[in-house]
Amino acid sequence: MALSKKPMTGMKDIMPDEMKVRNYVKRVIEETYLSYGFSQIETPVVENIQNLTSKQGGENEKLIFKILKRGEKLNLETAEAEMDLVDSGLRYDLTVPLVRYYSKNANELPTPFKALQMGNVFRADRPQRGRYRQFMQCDIDILGDATNLAEIELILATSSTLTKLGFKNFEIRINDRRILKAMAEYSGFNAEDFDQVFITLDKMDKIGLDGVKEVLVKDGFSDDAVEKYTSLFSEIENEKDPIAYLSDKLGDSFADDVKQWMDEIIDSVKNAKTDNYDIVFDPTLVRGMSYYTGTIFEIAIPEFGGSCGGGGRYDKMVGQFTGNDTPACGFSIGFERIILLMMEQGFEIPENEDKVCYLIEKGVEGKALSDIIEKANAERQNGKQILVARMNKNKRFQKEQLSEQGYTNFEEFYKE
Numbered sequence: 001m002a003l004s005k006k007p008m009t010g011m012k013d014i015m016p017d018e019m020k021v022r023n024y025v026k027r028v029i030e031e032t033y034l035s036y037g038f039s040q041i042e043t044p045v046v047e048n049i050q051n052l053t054s055k056q057g058g059e060n061e062k063l064i065f066k067i068l069k070r071g072e073k074l075n076l077e078t079a080e081a082e083m084d085l086v087d088s089g090l091r092y093d094l095t096v097p098l099v100r101y102y103s104k105n106a107n108e109l110p111t112p113f114k115a116l117q118m119g120n121v122f123r124a125d126r127p128q129r130g131r132y133r134q135f136m137q138c139d140i141d142i143l144g145d146a147t148n149l150a151e152i153e154l155i156l157a158t159s160s161t162l163t164k165l166g167f168k169n170f171e172i173r174i175n176d177r178r179i180l181k182a183m184a185e186y187s188g189f190n191a192e193d194f195d196q197v198f199i200t201l202d203k204m205d206k207i208g209l210d211g212v213k214e215v216l217v218k219d220g221f222s223d224d225a226v227e228k229y230t231s232l233f234s235e236i237e238n239e240k241d242p243i244a245y246l247s248d249k250l251g252d253s254f255a256d257d258v259k260q261w262m263d264e265i266i267d268s269v270k271n272a273k274t275d276n277y278d279i280v281f282d283p284t285l286v287r288g289m290s291y292y293t294g295t296i297f298e299i300a301i302p303e304f305g306g307s308c309g310g311g312g313r314y315d316k317m318v319g320q321f322t323g324n325d326t327p328a329c330g331f332s333i334g335f336e337r338i339i340l341l342m343m344e345q346g347f348e349i350p351e352n353e354d355k356v357c358y359l360i361e362k363g364v365e366g367k368a369l370s371d372i373i374e375k376a377n378a379e380r381q382n383g384k385q386i387l388v389a390r391m392n393k394n395k396r397f398q399k400e401q402l403s404e405q406g407y408t409n410f411e412e413f414y415k416e
Helices: 016-035 058-063 093-106 149-166 177-187 190-203 204-218 223-236 242-253 254-271 335-344 368-380 395-404
Strands: 046-048 066-068 088-089 113-122 133-142 170-176 277-280 295-301 306-313 328-333 355-360 386-392 407-413
Touching: 016 149, 016 335, 046 093, 058 170, 058 190, 058 277, 088 254, 093 113, 093 133, 093 190, 093 328, 113 335, 133 335, 149 277, 149 295, 149 328, 170 177, 170 254, 170 395, 177 223, 177 335, 190 242, 204 223, 223 242, 242 254, 254 295, 254 306, 295 328, 306 335, 306 386, 335 395, 355 368, 355 395, 368 386, 386 395, 395 407
Parallel strands: 170 277, 355 386, 355 407
Antiparallel strands: 046 088, 066 088, 113 133, 133 328, 170 295, 295 306, 306 328
16 A cells, blocks of 8 residues: 555645745744844653643643653553553643743743743644644743733734734734633622633634623523623723723722733833734633733734734743742744745745856766855855756756746856
């Protein structure tokens, strides 16, 4: 039987044209984040299974690619449960590996520590447009800063990156888990039911407010609590300052410092930004990860019609490893969705230097060939991009193909 030529479901081969765009985007991301003082790190793609199943990853823990134990440790006969067979898994995001990394190396790192990490993550998810089972994530995180300066820096660095890549008129939507909890508490929901309520609220953009109300009632929550809760969203829809409105309306359920915290973030970003985007308060924003403890944010790009990145504050996660909580906040850019949009829009990489192709006729060899290779290498050392290739019989078609790859100049070498 012939071997399969297709990649595994939810994964893809990347063609040269897309690879060039991906490498360009990674360079822009890296250069921008480094300019904001972030330090680049790398962690393994394989993590301890206990770390991945620590109730920190929400729904993503159901999507882990688990790895069987090896050799004598794999005993099928005595295994009683799945966890008897596995000891590790492929990471489903970069946050859990980062926190493990920080917990191990904190004494050798500055405070606060501003981390930049780019790498592939894996989820056994249902593939769809812009969603794969293997995909690149680009994260920036600040650990050790309990102030909202962390949020401000993360938002400015991420929005600056997007604008450098040519995106305009996007939104940074922002909320706070403390506001979500205050609204649920005010409405009469029990604390142990908050997560279930938020899961339903997270579907607001798909099912609307009436749909949220219907699902909550169907789930068994009281009509009074559901009505009180959903009415809040209707009431603040036309408020000029919805955070101030909620602060007054919710009373003791709304912590005094939350309004100042949020206002400072929004005002600071609006005053500092020089690009064409907006930051808006969105009381329906939930974010799926259960590890978020405070501020949460998300990128909305009109051309995509969905989230193209997000993040938030997770002050309790380091404590799962060390026993001592450490303030932490991160922002992940939706790399694959951004690449999808750029490819669909026919993005062309700005070229700083002409790309030159040396076409060598068959039969050029020995000293002549050596001299050409030497010349090409010298040009490369001077920063130029040189492709050395043998000349095809159909030279015209070959040059047309190379022109499509960005080669603007050709030097041809023939045998004497």
